[in-house]
Amino acid sequence: MKEIRMIKTIKMIVLPLALSAMLVGCSSGNSSMIASVDGEKITEAELNEALTAQYGVEVLDTLITDKIIELEAEKLDVSVTDEEIEEEYEDYTNEYGGEEAFLEVISSYNMAVEDVKEDIKVYLLTLKLMEDYVEITDEEVETYFEENKATYGQAAEVEANHILVEDEKTAQEVIGKLNAGEDFAELAKEYSTDTATKEDGGNLGYFGKGEMEEAFENAAFTIEIDSVSEPVETDYGFHVIKVTDKIEEKEAEFEDVKDTVYQDLLDSKVNEQYSTWLEEKMEEYKIENKLTD
Structure with a gap:
């Protein structure tokens, strides 16, 4: 049985919704050609038969399962709003580095945004349906917070730009030009060998500890905002680093994050108890499955 976080694990990666649409969309008696080899045709019926054999169950x-969730939601008058779906969709796109990257992923699995949002709707309905079933107490929420306190705090971060060059002499040349008042972004375009960032002035965005090579990290976290480092050597070459902002580490306060903690605990308990809940619900419905019966 599928896990509750099916959007990224089952439907998107292993079993796209587009496949299920193809399975139910192709008539088993359809002899229309969908491909051919030396004039020998392969029909939609043959494709459907192969897909059903491999993935039909x-x-x-x-x-x-989705139909059970839909019927349960109707019975208990549970619904999700378009705003809730959009918020969850935005979270997913952010996890993939933005909507453009996310769309590339789902496109590679022949999925559309509408498929993903329908999946999100089912996911959110399931959370709401199971909220009373898992019975979360205030004490459990506080305990979960204490056990995962570091997760909810603000880690120290640095925002920086860099210019990557092959040798220390060139790095010193760049620093000399910076000291003479030349623009960092323009020098990045001229000198940097980091093709991913040079056209954006060497912008690396924000990063925390453990994300960069140790020498680079030590320099970035040490120098002051708007300061430029001495040449920093890593496996990639020599870096000239300019720090543009810093975010200080901050310990989380329970009152500030308790709603988020509750939601995380709900996700966790739903994942743990989902299979049991679904089995109980399946007993309440008359189900006919001609592929397995």
């Missing part, structure tokens, strides 16, 4: 299981 899993796809149908998913459709049955």
Whole structure:
């Protein structure tokens, strides 16, 4: 049975919704050609038969499960708003580095944004349906916070730009020009060998500890805002680093994050108890499955 976080684990990566649409969309009696080899045609019926044999049970299981959730939501008058779906969708796109990268991923699996949002709707409905079932107490929320306190705090971060060159002599040349008043971004375009950042002035954005090579990290966290480092050597070459902002580490306060902690605990408990809950719900419905019966 599928896990509750099915959007990224099952449907998007292993079993795209587009596949289920193809399975239910192709008539088993359809002899229309969908491909050919030396004039020998392969029909939609043959494709459907092959897909059903390989993935039919899993796809149908998913459709049955989604139907149970839909019926439960109707019975208990549970719904999700478009705003809730959009908020969750934004979270997913952010996890993939933005909507453009996210769209590339789902496109590679022949999925559309509408497919993902429908999946999100089912996910959010399931959370709401199971909220009373998992019975979260205030004490559990506080305990979960204490056990995961570091997760909710603000880690120290640095925002920096860099110019990467091959040798220390060139790095010193760049520093000399900076000291003479030349623009960092323009020098990055001229000198930097980091093709991913040079056209953006060497911008690396914000990063925390453990994300960069140790020498680079030590320099970036040590120098002051708007200061430029001495040449820093890493496996990539020599860096001239300019720090543009810093965010100080801050310990989380329970009152500030308790809603987030509650939601995280709900996600965790739903994942743990989802299979049991679903099995109980399946007993309440008359289910016919001609692929397995």
